[in-house]
Amino acid sequence: MSIAELLPTSKRGQGLALVGLGAAWVTAYWVNGWAWDRLLYDGLRMERAARVSETIHFFLYDTTKIALLLVGIIFVVTVLRSYMSVERTRALLGGKREGLGNVMAAGLGVITPFCSCSAVPAFIGFVAAGVPIGVTLSFLIASPLVNEIAIGMLFSLFGWQIAALYVVAGLSVAVVAGWVLGRLGVQRWVEPFVFETKLGGQIIDSTAGLTFDQRLQMGAEEAVTILRKIWPYLLVGVGLGAVIHGWAPTDFFTTYAGPGNVFGVLVAVGIGVPLYSNAAGIMPLVQALHEKGLPMGTLLAFMMSVVALSLPEMILLRRVLKPQLLAAFVGVVATGIVAVGYLFNLVLA
Amino acid sequence: MIIKVLGPGCANCVALERVTREAVNALGLSASIEKVEDYPTIAGYGVMSTPALVVDEVVVISGRVPTPTQLRDLLAPLAS
Numbered sequence: 001m002s003i004a005e006l007l008p009t010s011k012r013g014q015g016l017a018l019v020g021l022g023a024a025w026v027t028a029y030w031v032n033g034w035a036w037d038r039l040l041y042d043g044l045r046m047e048r049a050a051r052v053s054e055t056i057h058f059f060l061y062d063t064t065k066i067a068l069l070l071v072g073i074i075f076v077v078t079v080l081r082s083y084m085s086v087e088r089t090r091a092l093l094g095g096k097r098e099g100l101g102n103v104m105a106a107g108l109g110v111i112t113p114f115c116s117c118s119a120v121p122a123f124i125g126f127v128a129a130g131v132p133i134g135v136t137l138s139f140l141i142a143s144p145l146v147n148e149i150a151i152g153m154l155f156s157l158f159g160w161q162i163a164a165l166y167v168v169a170g171l172s173v174a175v176v177a178g179w180v181l182g183r184l185g186v187q188r189w190v191e192p193f194v195f196e197t198k199l200g201g202q203i204i205d206s207t208a209g210l211t212f213d214q215r216l217q218m219g220a221e222e223a224v225t226i227l228r229k230i231w232p233y234l235l236v237g238v239g240l241g242a243v244i245h246g247w248a249p250t251d252f253f254t255t256y257a258g259p260g261n262v263f264g265v266l267v268a269v270g271i272g273v274p275l276y277s278n279a280a281g282i283m284p285l286v287q288a289l290h291e292k293g294l295p296m297g298t299l300l301a302f303m304m305s306v307v308a309l310s311l312p313e314m315i316l317l318r319r320v321l322k323p324q325l326l327a328a329f330v331g332v333v334a335t336g337i338v339a340v341g342y343l344f345n346l347v348l349a
Numbered sequence: 350m351i352i353k354v355l356g357p358g359c360a361n362c363v364a365l366e367r368v369t370r371e372a373v374n375a376l377g378l379s380a381s382i383e384k385v386e387d388y389p390t391i392a393g394y395g396v397m398s399t400p401a402l403v404v405d406e407v408v409v410i411s412g413r414v415p416t417p418t419q420l421r422d423l424l425a426p427l428a429s
C-alpha cells in the first residue's frame with residue numbers, strides 16, 4: 001500500500017487533507033513539551049528534577065521534535081526541489097569552464113534533487129556532456145555536504161546565522177575542493193570506460209511535466225520513505241544526546257575538544273569521517289554537545305565530516321574513480337572541513 | 350514488449366521492479382522484464398538518475414518510482 005492510495009482523489013479532499021495535516025503538524029510541535037510533562041510528571045508521577053526522568057523526558061521530547069521537523073522539512077524541500085532535476089543541472093553546467101563552473105555546480109548541488117545512489121550514472125552523464133571533472137566533483141561534494149535537512153534543523157535549533165554559516169562554508173569547501181582536484185589533472189585517475197561511454201537514447205527529465213498534486217504527493221512519499229529508512233539513526237542519535245545531556249560531566253568533552261584544545265577540530269573530523277549517519281541522526285548529538293560547551297565550529301566540522309564522506313558513497317564512486325583520485329577526494333574534502341571548523345571557531349569566539 | 354528496469358540495485362530500483370511486475374500482471378501484458386545493473390549500459394540510455402524504466406528501448410521514466418496508477422496509465426497505451 002503506497003501513500004498515493006491513501007490520499008483523497010478529489011481536488012477538495014486533497015486541499016482539506018493538506019490543511020488538516022498542516023494544522024496537526026503545528027499542534028503536535030506546539031504541545032510536544034507540555035504533553036510529555038503531563039504524561040511523565042503528572043501521569044506517571046516521576047520526579048521532576050531526577051536525572052533519570054529528565055533523561056527520559058529529553059529523549060521523548062527530542063525524538064518527537066526532530067521527527068516532526070524532519071517530516072516538515074523533507075516535505076517542503078521535496079516539493080520545491082521537484083522543479084529542478086539532474087538533467088536540467090547538467091544542461092546548465094554543459095560547456096561551463098572551471099572557476100565559475102565550480103561555483104555554479106556547488107550551488108546546483110544543493111538545490112538539485114539527488115540521491116547518492118545515482119552518483120555513478122550522474123558522473124558519467126556529466127563527463128559525457130563535456131562538464132569538466134573538477135566541476136562535476138564540486139557538484140558531487142556539495143550535494144551531500146550542504147544537506148537540506150541539516151540546513152532546516154540548524155535553522156530551527158540554532159537560528160538563521162548558524163544555518164547561513166553552514167551553507168556558505170559547505171559551498172566554499174565544494175567549490176575549492178572541486179577546483180583543486182580539477183587543477184591536479186585528475187583525468188588520468190578516472191576509469192577509462194567513463195570516457196568511452198556514448199550517450200544514447202533521449203534525455204528524460206525526471207520531474208518535468210508533473211502536476212502540483214503529483215509534486216505534493218512526491219513530498220509526502222519522500223517524507224515517509226526517509227523516516228522509515230532513518231528512524232534507527234534518529235533513535236540512536238537522540239539516545240546518545242539524552243545520555244550526554246543528563247550524564248556526561250560538563251568538562252568531559254571540553255577537555256578533549258573544547259575551545260582550549262588546538263586539536264579539537266582535527267579530533268572531531270577524525271571521528272566524523274569513518275562515522276556514518278545522516279543529518280537527522282547527528283543533529284541531536286550536536287545539540288547536546290553544544291550544551292556541554294563544545295564550540296560551534298568544531299561541531300559543524302564534525303557534522304559535515306559525518307554527512308559528506310561516507311563509506312557507501314566512496315564504494316560507489318570507486319566504480320568511476322581510481323583509488324588515487326578517491327584518496328585525493330577524501331583528503332581535499334576533509335582538509336576543507338577542518339579549515340572551516342577552525343575558521344568558525346575563530347569567527348564565533 | 351521488452352521492459353528493462355535500470356538501476357544498480359538500490360531500494361528504489363527494487364521498488365520499481367516490483368510495481369512494474371504488478372502493473373504488467375494487472376494489465377495482462379505479455380512482456381519480459383529484465384534488470385540492467387551495469388553502469389555503462391545504464392548511462393548509455395542517457396539516464397542519470399536511477400531507477401529508470403525502458404520500454405522497447407525507449408526511456409519512459411527516470412529518477413523516481415511511479416505510483417501503480419501512474420505506471421498503469423503509462424504502460425496501457427504502449428501495449429497495443
